[in-house]
Amino acid sequence: MATAEQLKALVRSYAEGDQAQFLSVAMQVAAHAAKQGHSKLAQELRSLVDQVKTKSQIAPRRLEPPTPLTQPRGELAGLLSVSYPSTRLNEMVLQPAVGERLERVLREHKQGHKLREHGLRPRHRMLLVGPPGSGKTMTAAALAGEMQLPLFTIVLDGLITKFMGETAAKLRLVFDAIRSTRGVYLFDEFDAIGGQRGASNDVGEIRRVLNSFLQFLEQDQSDSLIISATNHPELLDHALFRRFDDVIEYNTPSGELANRTILAKLGTFTSDELDWKQLSASAAELSYAELARACNDAIKEAILDDKSVVTTQGILRAFEERRATRRS
Incomplete structure (x- = not known):
């Protein structure tokens, strides 16, 4: 007979319309x-x-997305915001090692039936730092x-409260949603709930939240x-990493990565006369987001000056200007 986990997996895959997983x-x-010795039942299955495979000639994984919660309702409305991104990895300029690891995640999910x-x-x-x-x-x-x-983004303002036990209860609701509706769930600014236990500014409620998480x-x-992201990995509790x-x-980005980012953002406004060595040196320590905004500013200036590049x-x-904005 099937195990309890197998029965739940059958029902879940049927509910999600995932025939390959079913x-x-x-x-x-x-x-x-x-x-278990039930050879006849095994052969019949x-x-x-x-x-079914012969009749339908199914693909290993369905191509259409599942039907998610159109908008989180009830208490979840204040805990999750939902979007449907069209962004692709090839639109990002990534360090080779990072790109390879993300491609591996995609490969494992797209061929998850083989692993299961x-x-x-x-x-x-995943933890992104x-x-x-x-x-x-x-x-x-x-x-x-x-x-x-x-993409479901967890709204920290709605999740974290000052009342004992309430945050952990809301966190349970989030994980119930993670289980019931397949998606990518982002805990941004994760250090807000993943801070080190025993830190000087630690309070009992946050410690309980981390334990619950x-x-x-x-x-x-x-x-x-599940993706957690933080700008401050040094603040995270050591138990989280494993x-x-x-x-x-x-x-x-630096060097070639910075130049590739600039080139991608400039698009048709790129000039053959750009001094890439000077640009690469000046781009040092600017983030991808700052480079993108700077390129947009340069493009706007060119348009207003009636220039094509x-x-x-x-x-x-x-x-x-971006550096000045950062300093202010």
Whole structure:
């Protein structure tokens, strides 16, 4: 007979319309039945699965996105905001090592049925660390876009309260949603709830919230992708790091990466006369977001001056303005 987890997986995949996963679990049930000595039942199940595959010629994973909560309702309305990103990873300028690790996450999810047949699961708990504007939030959007899933962003203002036990109860609601509606769930500014226990400014309620988060994360068996992002990894409790399947570090772009970012943002406004060596040197320590905004400023200036391309000096001025904005 099927195990309790297999029965729940069958119902969940049926509810989500994921035929490939449904048949994959059915094959697991057949394998389990064979181990229990029910060879006839196992053979019948395998034959039924083969018949369905032959008739429908299904793909390993459905291409259409699941039907998510159109908008979170009830208490969830104040805890989750939803969007449907069209961003793709190839739109981002990433360090090669970071790009490879994100591609691996996508590959595991797109071929998750192969892993589940061997009792394994795709990576589904990620921690992204790095300075502001380095691409962490955009990564969550790109993964949601690639996987054709909704992006649910946890609203910290609604989650964290001053009342004892209330935040943990709201956190449970979030993880219930993670389990019931497949999507990419982003805990941005994660250090707000993942701070070190025992820190000088620690209060009992936040400590209980962190303990609850660790417990919920450890118990999560959903098909959703959970992403936590922080600008301050040094503030996180050490117990958190080993709970994630992947910890990916982001840095500000430099050298060739900075030039590629500038080139991508300028588009048709790129000039053959740009001094890339000077631009690369001036872009040092600016984030991806700051480079993008500076390029947009340079493009606006060119348009208002009735020019079809930007100049090196125009971009350099925009870079300096971004630095001045940061200092102020």
